[in-house]
Amino acid sequence: MTHLDAPPGLETAERILHEAAALFRTKSFNGASMQDLATAVGITKSSLYHHYPSKQALLAEIVEVTMSRVPPLVAEIAALDIPAASRLHRAIALHTAESIRERDYLACFSEESRYLSPAFMALHREKKDRYEALFQQLIEDGIDSGEFVAQDPSLAVMAVLGMCDGAIRRYRPEDGYSPDDIATAFANAAIRGLGVHDLEQIDAGEAAL
Amino acid sequence: MTHLDAPPGLETAERILHEAAALFRTKSFNGASMQDLATAVGITKSSLYHHYPSKQALLAEIVEVTMSRVPPLVAEIAALDIPAASRLHRAIALHTAESIRERDYLACFSEESRYLSPAFMALHREKKDRYEALFQQLIEDGIDSGEFVAQDPSLAVMAVLGMCDGAIRRYRPEDGYSPDDIATAFANAAIRGLGVHDLEQIDAGEAAL
């Protein structure tokens, strides 16, 4: 029983992180014990502590890798030189698809991050606020340009991101929807909900890409 | 120190339930201990067990009182003899306002109910499905009548209720929005998002009531 017996593509530390994200999503941070995690990974509880110093550190790591992966993708979309409605459409679709595909990690990011210790929490709040500000800016751009009807942008971002987060909890693979199915439906609904009058134009723009 | 000293309007059992709902929302079911609850109520942990047989029973009771209070209100709206879009608008506004006003209870209903023991869970799933079916039926009605664009009703209900649930987690009283502000904004956004073409007519209908 050594550390090189069976590396099926993933290092132990990475497997631990994966299983931890999965457990934190399904049983919540407080509901998942280190023993549960050890069992899922197939090692003993003590061995976990060789790779990560604490349960908190596991959560912090999960949140951080997610934070450094997804926001840049959205930021890239936000910087495109296309109408705000099109940018927001793509941003929502990406955020939603990512939320479903990597729901273990995104659930930790959006739901379990509140269990971060105060030290990590402060850091995380700031990053999360910056991430959500990307969406709010897109909405404000769209209102300014007349693509969306005048409305409170912070309520709009609350509605949109709340909807996306909901997908994580409500998604069930056995229902037969692909992440992209849901992502597209949500993005369409959101753009329409913001009061855009020519959704067809956005669809056409997407199809051309 | 007797049981009749200071009933400030609420019986002990009811105060326990209130504080439990608040704690379960803020710290989650697994994160809130019976000692936390006892401290919040101002009695000892042992005394809790005089009123409720277990922590599980507390959660079950919270979920059940919510379940027997809110769905009838929505069912009443769903049965009104007005266009589907108007009924759905009012149903969403009510659900959202209620989610925010009674967010301790509604959070337990929508988020913590997954910690119910299997026995209670089965019962709860059925009721929750029936509740959500109310919304889905309204959406299907609106599609059939041409008020909403053709779309997958179950994805639509996923988006709408996900958005509403999000309000519970994202709402912060200090931001200055009233529950009704958010409820109206969400209902408008949702109806628009479903593809209704004459939102003004719905607003006019609401104003007349």
Added chain:
DNA sequence: CTGCCTGCCGACCGTTCGGTAGACTACTCT
């Protein structure tokens, strides 16, 4: 006055929690 019932309490139970200590094994590098 007596006896019961309600609400509460301090003390305690067994279990599980996150985390630690130290030894063992097998691999790598010199």
Added chain:
DNA sequence: AGAGTAGTCTACCGAACGGTCGGCAGGCAG
């Protein structure tokens, strides 16, 4: 061959968990 190291193990720790027990104070009915 020998030293070092990475990864795992068994065994254990103190604390906190949900829950139980027996008893005590006081209101109330007989």
